[in-house]
Amino acid sequence: MTKSFRLGMIGYGFMGKAHSNAYRQVNRFFPDLAYQPVLQAVCARTRDAVQAFADVWGYDSIETDWRRLIERSDIDAIDICVPNHLHQEIAVAAAEAGKWILCEKPLAKTVAEAEAMVTAIEKAGVPNIVWYNYRRVPAVSLAKQLIDEDRIGRPFHYRASFLQDWTMSPELPQGGAALWRLDAEAAGSGVTGDLLAHNIDTAMWLNGPITRLVASTETFVKERRHQETGQLAPVGIDDACMVLVRFANGSMGTFESTRYARGHKALKTFELNGADGSLFFDLHDDQYLHYFEYQSPTTHQKVESHLAGWRKIHVTNGEHPYMNHWWVPGLTIGYEHSFVHTLADFLTGIESGNPAAPTFRDALNTQRVCEAILTSAEVGQWVDIRL
Ligand code: SOE
Numbered sequence: 001m002t003k004s005f006r007l008g009m010i011g012y013g014f015m016g017k018a019h020s021n022a023y024r025q026v027n028r029f030f031p032d033l034a035y036q037p038v039l040q041a042v043c044a045r046t047r048d049a050v051q052a053f054a055d056v057w058g059y060d061s062i063e064t065d066w067r068r069l070i071e072r073s074d075i076d077a078i079d080i081c082v083p084n085h086l087h088q089e090i091a092v093a094a095a096e097a098g099k100w101i102l103c104e105k106p107l108a109k110t111v112a113e114a115e116a117m118v119t120a121i122e123k124a125g126v127p128n129i130v131w132y133n134y135r136r137v138p139a140v141s142l143a144k145q146l147i148d149e150d151r152i153g154r155p156f157h158y159r160a161s162f163l164q165d166w167t168m169s170p171e172l173p174q175g176g177a178a179l180w181r182l183d184a185e186a187a188g189s190g191v192t193g194d195l196l197a198h199n200i201d202t203a204m205w206l207n208g209p210i211t212r213l214v215a216s217t218e219t220f221v222k223e224r225r226h227q228e229t230g231q232l233a234p235v236g237i238d239d240a241c242m243v244l245v246r247f248a249n250g251s252m253g254t255f256e257s258t259r260y261a262r263g264h265k266a267l268k269t270f271e272l273n274g275a276d277g278s279l280f281f282d283l284h285d286d287q288y289l290h291y292f293e294y295q296s297p298t299t300h301q302k303v304e305s306h307l308a309g310w311r312k313i314h315v316t317n318g319e320h321p322y323m324n325h326w327w328v329p330g331l332t333i334g335y336e337h338s339f340v341h342t343l344a345d346f347l348t349g350i351e352s353g354n355p356a357a358p359t360f361r362d363a364l365n366t367q368r369v370c371e372a373i374l375t376s377a378e379v380g381q382w383v384d385i386r387l
Pocket residue numbers: 164194195266
């Protein structure tokens with residue numbers, strides 16, 4: 001029998017839509033789940049706007065104060081989709097109220113905030129997850145499967161990028177609705193927390209912990225008008241970030257993220273090179289995983305030289321991760337499905353008692369790496385990381 005849980009969502013921007021769509025779709029495409037969300041309430045400051053959102057997505061009620069939402073006894077789970085500076089206070093209050101918590105990435109603005117959130121969550125013992133959605137793009141999940149099947153062998157190199165170009169105009173204001181990602185007070189950092197954090201989450205999932213790094217960041221536009229005050233103000237975020245890392249498994253990594261790569265909208269890539277094979281993924285071509293097999297993990301036979309080459313695997317077969325829940329082989333899915341998969345795994349984890357990752361504790365490790373990047377860029381030195 002399906003058990004209902006009553007959801008209270010806080011925030012209704014881009015991520016509010018992506019998450020709401022997941023709550024609406026999850027039981028339709030994962031009919032065996034034990035839990036089913038009820039869209040009980042959505043909360044944001046502007047009454048008319050939040051009511052309009054509730055009408056579109058079918059939320060039963062609205063709130064304009066998140067504290068009131070958390071106090072409600074008819075709410076079982078809280079989804080945090082607001083700017084980063086509000087995550088800690090909301091998550092701690094929700095944990096103390098015994099709610100399940102689903103939090104948009106990055107977990108927090110700083111490691112100190114993230115630690116306080118993990119302490120509160122673990123003390124309360126409530127189910128929790130952070131929406132690092134790209135792990136659950138089927139091609140990325142297939143990469144994890146191939147690594148776990150030992151097809152890559154000893155890893156040597158990991159390289160990843162996340163390139164955008166939407167903030168290049170110096171006329172673009174910072175702060176306020178839709179542009180809080182440019183305001184250090186609200187976001188904590190720029191591309192490091194917003195884009196690179198995705199790459200760090202994926203990298204540590206695929207290739208294990210990062211132990212040391214050295215980074216350089218740049219803010220190309222130094223002053224921008226603040227959308228709320230109208231005043232010209234210094235820009236506190238990093239516009240671009242380059243990082244060299246060492247992984248605990250001995251491999252080396254490079255990471256780049258920027259919002260100044262003219263022509264690129266969301267070019268999220270990674271490549272892993274090992275002794276027995278390599279993997280490459282590109283979000284602009286997200287139904288494919290590229291795989292080079294040098295030798296078989298079971299027979300240790302080398303692929304014959306005249307047959308060796310990169311395979312472009314179309315990740316749409318029923319045997320591929322998550323794909324048996326969607327269409328027939330050859331038909332593709334996209335960005336929004338990665339959120340449906342995250343939610344399905346979260347609910348399966350509650351049912352099985354084996355929590356789905358990344359939990360708040362996992363995301364704290366990503367936060368530690370991001371903070372080490374900013375520290376290294378500031379001091380101009382290698383920084384050790386204790387995860
Ligand atoms: C920024 O433009 C952004 O929307 C991030 O905030 C998301 O996390 C990323 O998935 C896409 O880019």
